Amino acid sequence: MPERFERELTELLKNISDPNTPPDSKRSITLEFQFTPFGDRSGAQVTLVCKGKLAAADPVSGSVFFAKQGPFIKAYAHDPRQENLFGTEKSIKDQKAQ
Numbered sequence: 001m002p003e004r005f006e007r008e009l010t011e012l013l014k015n016i017s018d019p020n021t022p023p024d025s026k027r028s029i030t031l032e033f034q035f036t037p038f039g040d041r042s043g044a045q046v047t048l049v050c051k052g053k054l055a056a057a058d059p060v061s062g063s064v065f066f067a068k069q070g071p072f073i074k075a076y077a078h079d080p081r082q083e084n085l086f087g088t089e090k091s092i093k094d095q096k097a098q
Contacts, residue, residue, distance in 0.1 A: 005050055015055055021054075027055055030050070033047070034046070
């Protein structure tokens with residue numbers, strides 16, 4: 001039992017120190033003992049279940065832009081319909097050379 005508890009406690013402490021989780025969320029560790037009696041009631045099989053309940057990571061959001069290319073729809077982090085205002089680095093160097 002101590003080893004199982006220590007493992008869950010380590011994960012709980014990592015979760016508390018994770019900056020992506022809310023600092024005020026409650027976390028818990030539950031030790032559950034399950035007893036399954038023998039058929040003749042002379043004893044029981046004991047099973048230990050150690051469960052940790054941790055805080056979920058804070059949600060993160062962003063935008064995605066869709067463009068149809070033939071029969072396919074693709075997703076892009078930047079709007080593919082927006083013009084490239086500054087060109088590529090190569091084109092800037094080419095302009096300076098002229």
